[in-house]
Amino acid sequence: AQSVTQPDIHITVSEGASLELRCNYSYGATPYLFWYVQSPGQGLQLLLKYFSGDTLVQGIKGFEAEFKRSQSSFNLRKPSVHWSDAAEYFCAVGDNFNKFYFGSGTKLNVKP
Amino acid sequence: DVKVTQSSRYLVKRTGEKVFLECVQDMDHENMFWYRQDPGLGLRLIYFSYDVKMKEKGDIPEGYSVSREKKERFSLILESASTNQTSMYLCASSLTSAALGEQFFGPGTRLTVL
Numbered sequence A: 001a002q003s004v005t006q007p008d009i010h011i012t013v014s015e016g017a018s019l020e021l022r023c024n025y026s027y028g029a030t031p032y033l034f035w036y037v038q039s040p041g042q043g044l045q046l047l048l049k050y051f052s053g054d055t056l057v058q059g060i061k062g063f064e065a066e067f068k069r070s071q072s073s074f075n076l077r078k079p080s081v082h083w084s085d086a087a088e089y090f091c092a093v094g095d096n097f098n099k100f101y102f103g104s105g106t107k108l109n110v111k112p
Numbered sequence B: 001d002v003k004v005t006q007s008s009r010y011l012v013k014r015t016g017e018k019v020f021l022e023c024v025q026d027m028d029h030e031n032m033f034w035y036r037q038d039p040g041l042g043l044r045l046i047y048f049s050y051d052v053k054m055k056e057k058g059d060i061p062e063g064y065s066v067s068r069e070k071k072e073r074f075s076l077i078l079e080s081a082s083t084n085q086t087s088m089y090l091c092a093s094s095l096t097s098a099a100l101g102e103q104f105f106g107p108g109t110r111l112t113v114l
Helices: none
Strands: A003-005 A008-016 A017-019 A024-026 A032-038 A045-051 A056-058 A063-067 A075-078 A087-094 A100-102 A106-111 B003-006 B011-015 B018-025 B030-039 B043-051 B054-057 B064-070 B073-078 B086-096 B109-113
Touching: A003 A087, A003 A100, A008 A063, A017 A106, A024 A063, A032 A063, A032 A075, A045 A056, A045 A075, A045 B030, A075 A087, A087 B011, A100 B043, B003 B086, B011 B018, B018 B030, B018 B086, B030 B064, B030 B073, B043 B064, B043 B073, B054 B064, B073 B086
Parallel strands: A008 A106, B011 B109
Antiparallel strands: A003 A024, A017 A075, A032 A045, A032 A087, A056 A063, A063 A075, A087 A100, A087 A106, B003 B018, B018 B073, B030 B043, B030 B086, B043 B054, B064 B073, B086 B109
């Protein structure tokens, strides 16, 4: 069965430090991969997506993610975190039909 | 820009009431989804619809039903609200498959059942 694992429930980083949020998926075919961000009280906003091609994808707000098929991973990175990046981040995988599967989320706290 | 709107941001209901949550999208998407979001559990799919009058159960359909009479509108119904249905409810829409693009989300409805 398809599943998405985000092993880190909470992460705290200092403003200006680099960030990596982990995501592992389980899916039999070629995955369609997504990262979403949810600011407090808001719906989910797409940060970036991977369908095929270059395994390093760039997204909005300076985020990037790398697809590693051998590790079944799609980790999200940012070289320098800003206080406004404090939010909850969700990794998701979409299948060839209609469904999307979400991880349980990682809450990012940014220290001044 | 795709826009997904939900009828209420906050809702307070009493146990046993029938509750309607409405969702409207303006991009002619075939698929629409209802999730509930609880701390530590992420998003769990309640129901989705891939066409007008078509629906499929998600992972946690018990206690819920849905209605899709028009392509742009997808309603979630709590037949008899219970306190364990207190949650954030998120509506989303997408094209026919993930291969064609991502889901677009509404702002959510925070439902409290007393």
